[in-house]
Amino acid sequence: MRLKNLFLALLVIAGSLNTVAQEKAEFKPSGKVDGKVFFNYHYDMTDGTQKESSFEIQRAYFGYKYHISKDFTASVIFDVGHNEAGSDYTAYLKKAQLDWKMSPVVKLSLGMIGLEQFSDQEKFWGYRYIMKSFADQYGFGSSADLGVKANIKITDNLYANAFVINGEGYKKIQDEDGKQKFGADLVFKNKALIAKFYADANTATIVEEGGNEKDVTVSALAAFIGYQFCDHFRMGAEYNQLINGKKYSSAAEDHDLEGLSVYSTYTVNKKVEIFGRYDYLTSNKLDGETEKWNLSKNGSAITTGIQYAPAKGVKMAFNYQGFMNKDSSIEDKSLLFVNFEFKF
Structure with missing residues (x-):
């Protein structure tokens, strides 16, 4: 009997060890290289324009993601684009991120991380290679920054994201103030509906006309709703809304921006889509001024076109882009584009 019990015990131990060995063998560290390019040709029909047409590569991304373990993933992305300092193409570190799945409901990310301010809006809009989402297009926030964020699954349909970042974006290092931006969002998702509320705040030191230093808090607020009415x-x-800032990284007391963006897509079939979008950007009047402080850039934008996706990883779109300025002294913009996205 003792030998029988010992034999059974050894079978249980062996079975347990075999199960553990199988579980360990199931995961194999692996990595993947990917890339994406945004290419276009445009013809500028604006009256008085000098540069009527041009071929452009606005963005090229190159990245690598490595699954270290079931709970840890590392990723790096380089963004090659225009540099305002003068270079036509400069490579920036867009992402250098470690993701840690701490539990089934909490994921922590740190390093140069991708941010959530307009990520859901950008995915729903669906045509980043043609035009950025509203908050990105008009300087309400950055798509990546140095810091830490936590994604929390509250229920199957409700998610939260909270973060602490430098606040200057991925193209700049931390400023001399050394103050961070704090923010959070709440997202509801089901099969047809997505709704999102977002808020952040970042205190910066500015120098007033008299030479005195003053702390000003720049805040961004956003609300988004999207609905899939049917398969097509x-x-x-x-x-x-941006409060006390000319841009998310440029504090300016009492300088506010706000705007609305509406977009829709009709899917003809798996390869063809018809899309349209309307943006409206405005600003406030400063005390003692008769015109809004951002009048030269305020106005309405219209984008509409048709997309054709001939193969996986390849998209092309013929589209019209126009901007109607609030300042009547500035000529309205009118352009025709042929945009391409190709990725691997």
Whole structure:
């Protein structure tokens, strides 16, 4: 009997060790290289324009993702694009991120991380290679920054994201103030509906006309809702506000921006889509001024076109882009584009 019990015990131990060995063998560290390019040709029909047409590569991304273990993933992405300092193409570190799945409901990310301010809006809009989402297009926030964020699954349909970052974006290092930006968002998702609320705040030191230093808090607020009415039609709308800033990284007391973006897509079939978008950007009047402080850039934008996706990883779109200025002394813009996205 003792030998029988010992034999059974050894079988249980062996079975347990075999199960553990199988579980360990199931995961194999692996990595993947990927890339993406945004290419276009445009013809500028604006009256008085000098540069009527041009071929452009606006963005090229090159990245690598490595699954270290079931709980840890590392990723790096380089963004090659225009540098305002003068270089036509400069490579920036867009992402250098470690993701740690701490539990089934909490994921922590740190390093140069991708941010959530307009990520859901950008995915729903669906045509980043043609035009950025509203908050990105008009300087309400950055798509990546140095810091830490936590994604929390509250229920199967409700998610939260909270973060602490430098606040200057991925093209700049931390400023001399050394103050961070704090923010959070709440996202509800089901099969047809997505709704999102976002808020952040970043205190910066500015120098007033008299030479005195003053702390000003720049805040961004956003609300977004998108709905998939059927297999062929979706529509989204978002409202964005920037308080005390000419840009997310440029504090300016009492300088506010706000705007609305509405977009929709009709899917003809798996390869063809018809899309349209309307943006409206405005600003406030400063005390003692008769015109809004951002009048030269305020106005309405219209984008509409048709996309054709002939193969996986390849998209092309013929589209019209126009901008109607609030300042009547500035000529309205009118352009025709042929945009391409190809990725691997």
